[in-house]
Amino acid sequence: xxxxxxxxxxxxxxxxxxxxxxxxxxxxxxxxxxxxxxxxxxxxxxxxxxxxxxxxxxxxxxxxxxxxxxxxxxxxxxxxxxxxxxxxxxxxxxxxxxxxxxxxxxxxxxxxxxxxxxxxxxxxxxxxxxxxxxxxxxxxxxxxxxxxxxxxxxxxxxxxxxxxxxxxxxxxxxxxxxxxxxxxxxxxxxxxxxxxxxxxxxxxxxxxxxxxxxxxxxx
Amino acid sequence: xxxxxxxxxxxxxxxxxxxxxxxxxxxxxxxxxxxxxxxxxxxxxxxxxxxxxxxxxxxxxxxxxxxxxxxxxxxxxxxxxxxxxxxxxxxxxxxxxxxxxxxxxxxxxxxxxxxxxxxxxxxxxxxxxxxxxxxxxxxxxxxxxxxxxxxxxxxxxxxxxxxxxxxxxxxxxxxxxxxxxxxxxxxxxxxxxxxxxxxxxxxxxxxxxxxxxxxxxxxxxxxxxxxxxxxxxxxxxxxxxxxxxxxxxxxxxxxxxxxxxxxxxxxxxxxxxxxxxxxxxxxxxxx
Numbered sequence: 001x002x003x004x005x006x007x008x009x010x011x012x013x014x015x016x017x018x019x020x021x022x023x024x025x026x027x028x029x030x031x032x033x034x035x036x037x038x039x040x041x042x043x044x045x046x047x048x049x050x051x052x053x054x055x056x057x058x059x060x061x062x063x064x065x066x067x068x069x070x071x072x073x074x075x076x077x078x079x080x081x082x083x084x085x086x087x088x089x090x091x092x093x094x095x096x097x098x099x100x101x102x103x104x105x106x107x108x109x110x111x112x113x114x115x116x117x118x119x120x121x122x123x124x125x126x127x128x129x130x131x132x133x134x135x136x137x138x139x140x141x142x143x144x145x146x147x148x149x150x151x152x153x154x155x156x157x158x159x160x161x162x163x164x165x166x167x168x169x170x171x172x173x174x175x176x177x178x179x180x181x182x183x184x185x186x187x188x189x190x191x192x193x194x195x196x197x198x199x200x201x202x203x204x205x206x207x208x209x210x211x212x213x214x215x216x217x218x219x
Numbered sequence: 220x221x222x223x224x225x226x227x228x229x230x231x232x233x234x235x236x237x238x239x240x241x242x243x244x245x246x247x248x249x250x251x252x253x254x255x256x257x258x259x260x261x262x263x264x265x266x267x268x269x270x271x272x273x274x275x276x277x278x279x280x281x282x283x284x285x286x287x288x289x290x291x292x293x294x295x296x297x298x299x300x301x302x303x304x305x306x307x308x309x310x311x312x313x314x315x316x317x318x319x320x321x322x323x324x325x326x327x328x329x330x331x332x333x334x335x336x337x338x339x340x341x342x343x344x345x346x347x348x349x350x351x352x353x354x355x356x357x358x359x360x361x362x363x364x365x366x367x368x369x370x371x372x373x374x375x376x377x378x379x380x381x382x383x384x385x386x387x388x389x390x391x392x393x394x395x396x397x398x399x400x401x402x403x404x405x406x407x408x409x410x411x412x413x414x415x416x417x418x419x420x421x422x423x424x425x426x427x428x429x430x431x432x433x434x435x436x437x438x439x440x441x442x443x444x445x446x447x448x449x450x451x452x453x454x455x456x457x458x459x460x461x462x463x464x465x466x467x468x469x470x471x472x473x474x475x476x477x478x479x480x481x482x483x484x485x486x487x488x489x490x491x492x493x494x495x496x497x498x499x500x501x502x503x504x505x506x
Binding site: 001002003004005006007008009010011012013014015016017019020047050051053054055056059071073075076124125126 | 244248251252262263265266269283284285323324325326327328329330331332333334335336337339342364365367368369371372375376380381383384397433434435436437489490
């Protein structure tokens with residue numbers, strides 16, 4: 001265990017799971033969208049829904065969507081900042097089937113029209129898990145550089161991604177593969193030890209059968 | 220390799236290498252997390268400076284989201300400066316700073332989780348008060364922070380530091396154990412006295428439940444920071460006087476884990492038992 005998970009993080013209170021973790025879910029959601037958020041539907045579940053109000057969970061998620069990190073003084077003022085930036089926010093209840101008690105489902109639309117749906121879970125301390133992207137199961141923390149590739153479920157795409165990473169001297173820490181159905185849409189989540197150079201990511205975007213490439217440099 | 224998983228292993232590393240506790244914890248952080256000495260030190264210094272900044276920035280006019288918490292830090296401050304303090308200046312300051320930090324946390328101010336946000340008042344209350352009392356350098360305080368962090372790491376690895384996992388003994392209890400060890404270090408205690416202060420402190424917190432009203436980090440969390448901090452001072456003093464815990468530090472931590480595991484869910488941060496379901500709790504938000 002990292003001693004700075006014991007002493008730290010520096011964060012805005014009152015709760016590492018309901019506030020700091022919620023900021024991180026919003027932050028990663030916004031990064032995964034890849035552009036400033038225009039519209040956000042924020043659906044809460046479990047303890048987030050039950051006690052979120054008093055823990056500033058809603059303000060925290062909005063702060064994260066605005067690109068703030070858990071130690072940002074402006075978190076408690078995030079609703080006003082969102083209004084100034086013309087970000088439309090709607091809250092509701094997430095209907096999940098036995099979800100993690102601290103879950104938030106984010107439906108985001110960016111200023112260029114990109115859309116993404118992200119299910120985040122706050123799993124203790126300020127650590128989080130991204131459990132779904134666009135309805136497909138995933139499992140990553142966002143703590144290291146993370147590459148997310150949406151592709152057709154066809155032979156060869158995993159090797160294209162890993163070859164690119166090998167070529168750029170990027171070591172893979174973990175790799176997960178998910179698909180909606182055989183031959184349908186697939187998602188690859190690759191957590192790396194090093195940052196992936198921009199040209200590698202650009203190259204991937206143009207490979208046939210690869211539908212979407214999202215890169216997140218890490219919290 | 221400077222690897223330790225128990226307080227006994229930490230103690231052995233200190234004795235075998237003729238180092239201080241903070242040096243072993245720092246070295247282990249460098250090895251385990253790939254930080255340079257400078258990076259690790261800088262990070263720890265920043266944590267301490269952030270604690271001091273949070274202490275300085277307390278605002279007694281703020282209210283929490285429930286509109287009920289806030290302002291008690293100001294009350295105890297006024298009491299302390301009016302020379303009515305029956306606990307002595309140092310303990311009075313410790314109590315004041317702990318309450319203030321707990322309130323700052325409830326009011327969405329910036330704090331340092333140590334080990335959690337709910338227990339964020341304990342360690343800074345003890346350390347900053349001690350620094351002010353004895354005019355110590357930040358460097359000395361950073362070393363004390365390493366001692367606290369090493370103790371917290373062992374507790375987290377062998378038991379828990381989250382109220383939802385083990386009740387309040389895991390939050391305020393762990394924070395108090397960390398602060399007790401750090402204070403024994405600042406008083407030039409041996410490694411044996413440091414881990415003994417930890418054992419004494421945690422032992423007195425065993426069984427503490429996490430039953431906050433409405434699930435908010437307010438009642439009883441804020442005031443409990445003050446008790447956890449004073450408990451740390453008491454334990455450090457007992458240890459420095461040569462009083463020993465009959466139960467070894469690692470056995471106390473192991474007991475905390477077993478007690479937490481046998482605690483019912485209604486007493487582990489679900490807001491469904493204990494204080495949370497009293498009539499007063501129902502009225503808390505109505506006022």
